[in-house]
Amino acid sequence: MPTIAGPSLSPHKRIVAARSENTGCPRSAEDITPRKRKLRSDSAAAVPTPIKRKSPRRCALMAEVEEEPNGMLETQFDCLDGKSKWNPRDDDQMKAVKEALHVSTAPSTVVCREDEQRRALEFVKGCMEQNKAGSLYICGCPGTGKSLSMEKLRLQAEDWAKQEGLPCLETVSVNCTSLTKTTDIFSKVLGENETGKKAIGSSTPLEQLQILFSQKQQSSSSKMMFVLSSFLWLIIADEMDYLITRDRRVLHELFMLTTLPLSRCILIGVANAIDLADRFLPKLKSLNCKPLVVTFRAYSMQQIVRILQERLVELPYVAFQPKALELCARKVSAASGDMRKALSVCRSALEILETEVKGSTDEEPQIPVPEDQMVKMDHMVAALAKTFKSPVVDTIQSLPQHQQIIVCSAAKAFRGSKKDRTTAELNNLYMEICKSSMITPAGITEFTNMCTVLNDQGILKLSQARNDKLKRVSLRVDEADITFALKEIRFFRNCLL
Ligand SMILES: Nc1ncnc2c1ncn2[C@@H]1O[C@H](COP(=O)(O)OP(=O)(O)O)[C@@H](O)[C@H]1O
Numbered sequence: 001m002p003t004i005a006g007p008s009l010s011p012h013k014r015i016v017a018a019r020s021e022n023t024g025c026p027r028s029a030e031d032i033t034p035r036k037r038k039l040r041s042d043s044a045a046a047v048p049t050p051i052k053r054k055s056p057r058r059c060a061l062m063a064e065v066e067e068e069p070n071g072m073l074e075t076q077f078d079c080l081d082g083k084s085k086w087n088p089r090d091d092d093q094m095k096a097v098k099e100a101l102h103v104s105t106a107p108s109t110v111v112c113r114e115d116e117q118r119r120a121l122e123f124v125k126g127c128m129e130q131n132k133a134g135s136l137y138i139c140g141c142p143g144t145g146k147s148l149s150m151e152k153l154r155l156q157a158e159d160w161a162k163q164e165g166l167p168c169l170e171t172v173s174v175n176c177t178s179l180t181k182t183t184d185i186f187s188k189v190l191g192e193n194e195t196g197k198k199a200i201g202s203s204t205p206l207e208q209l210q211i212l213f214s215q216k217q218q219s220s221s222s223k224m225m226f227v228l229s230s231f232l233w234l235i236i237a238d239e240m241d242y243l244i245t246r247d248r249r250v251l252h253e254l255f256m257l258t259t260l261p262l263s264r265c266i267l268i269g270v271a272n273a274i275d276l277a278d279r280f281l282p283k284l285k286s287l288n289c290k291p292l293v294v295t296f297r298a299y300s301m302q303q304i305v306r307i308l309q310e311r312l313v314e315l316p317y318v319a320f321q322p323k324a325l326e327l328c329a330r331k332v333s334a335a336s337g338d339m340r341k342a343l344s345v346c347r348s349a350l351e352i353l354e355t356e357v358k359g360s361t362d363e364e365p366q367i368p369v370p371e372d373q374m375v376k377m378d379h380m381v382a383a384l385a386k387t388f389k390s391p392v393v394d395t396i397q398s399l400p401q402h403q404q405i406i407v408c409s410a411a412k413a414f415r416g417s418k419k420d421r422t423t424a425e426l427n428n429l430y431m432e433i434c435k436s437s438m439i440t441p442a443g444i445t446e447f448t449n450m451c452t453v454l455n456d457q458g459i460l461k462l463s464q465a466r467n468d469k470l471k472r473v474s475l476r477v478d479e480a481d482i483t484f485a486l487k488e489i490r491f492f493r494n495c496l497l
Pocket residue numbers: 008009102103104105106107109110111112113140141142143144145146147148149307339340343
């Protein structure tokens with residue numbers, strides 16, 4: 001595994017702006033990358049709990065995977081053969097796998113982002129070759145590899161400039177979440193206490209940058225200014241969403257640095273808000289600084305599997321059953337495509353296995369760990385359930401039995417295209433379920449009262465009607481949540497088949 005990339009992963013952390021200078025003897029990627037892996041404490045990494053029994057969500061999730069064709073597994077996991085034996089009781093092995101899956105551990109290769117990286121690098125190279133300014137706007141949902149890719153891009157740009165013998169490149173990465181106020185971006189770029197600021201005197205940081213990037217500097221008699229004037233500046237403003245103010249003045253001024261006469265500023269703005277482009281690009285266009293836009297789409301299931309596999313493949317053992325990784329990828333891609341979440345779920349599953357294995361050591365120390373004690377479907381299902389459990393599920397699970405039967409009837413009633421039914425129709429279904437399991441049903445008055453309670457809980461929606469039986473009932477929660485919540489109880493599992 002390689003070293004860490006440094007940029008910001010958590011909005012709550014103060015991120016230090018990274019500066020590197022390419023003043024004739026530029027630093028290589030190796031030089032600016034810290035050699036040690038750093039691990040960030042990550043609140044997303046859930047605390048493990050031992051598996052005691054299969055929850056309904058586990059059953060549901062496992063069933064889901066078993067139904068799926070998994071042809072891709074055969075092709076994608078061929079490379080897992082021939083590894084040494086994995087022992088989850090070995091603390092060093094466990095630590096190594098956790099580290100490989102930690103969000104702060106930069107992967108050696110950034111797979112599945114080749115196209116986006118190529119477009120961004122070509123843009124920067126184009127600016128450098130022609131010695132001209134320009135702006136690039138990177139957008140995409142959280143966890144889609146934007147910061148990772150931009151860190152890589154910064155290193156590639158520096159290396160490329162060095163190789164090509166192009167004029168000096170000054171790169172500045174700022175994570176905007178680290179700024180106390182939006183206008184601090186300018187002093188951050190300028191670099192407090194650094195050459196730029198000292199050289200230009202007492203005007204505001206924005207004015208200093210304007211002087212620095214524009215042709216005005218050419219007339220400066222200062223030697224320092226002359227040196228700085230030969231720089232091409234690459235500014236990466238990550239988490240740019242934090243610069244949005246009502247009038248967006250700071251954002252506009254930042255982008256306008258690239259349109260100053262003979263500007264030598266290449267700006268890359270990175271934002272999570274995908275609609276930010278729509279909101280401020282028209283204005284930038286009118287200011288004559290419309291950036292090139294590269295969108296990072298949410299990761300697909302196949303991409304998440306590939307990324308996880310790439311991160312794990314460097315380890316000399318196989319800690320995860322391929323199907324378990326696939327399940328994680330499927331769930332995360334369906335929910336958000338956020339790689340941070342996928343990593344967190346995998347770590348959580350690993351911790352569940354760890355607790356299980358350690359527990360078995362305490363109870364039966366003489367029993368060796370079975371050879372195939374990897375993270376399996378069970379562990380992954382438990383980790384996923386922990387991560388994705390919805391409050392609706394809790395509410396349904398804590399209802400009294402007759403209300404659960406009504407909810408179960410409603411789930412059955414609204415399968416297919418039917419959106420609502422009368423209370424009387426729902427009552428018939430409720431009676432049927434009670435009868436089939438030899439439970440005495442509540443009378444119609446009590447039944448309608450229970451429907452009212454479920455309406456107040458936000459599970460059902462009851463329309464107004466003078467006759468209670470004619471009130472129309474519809475579902476306000478996902479049928480999948482009901483199925484998941486009630487499958488725990490065998491009685492309901494059969495009902496919901
Ligand atoms: N293509 C990828 N390959 C390996 N790891 C990735 C990839 N994309 C994202 N990650 C991991 O996911 C996490 C979030 O990525 P990041 O670049 O910070 O996302 P974003 O900036 O889009 O929110 C990081 O830990 C990163 O290492």
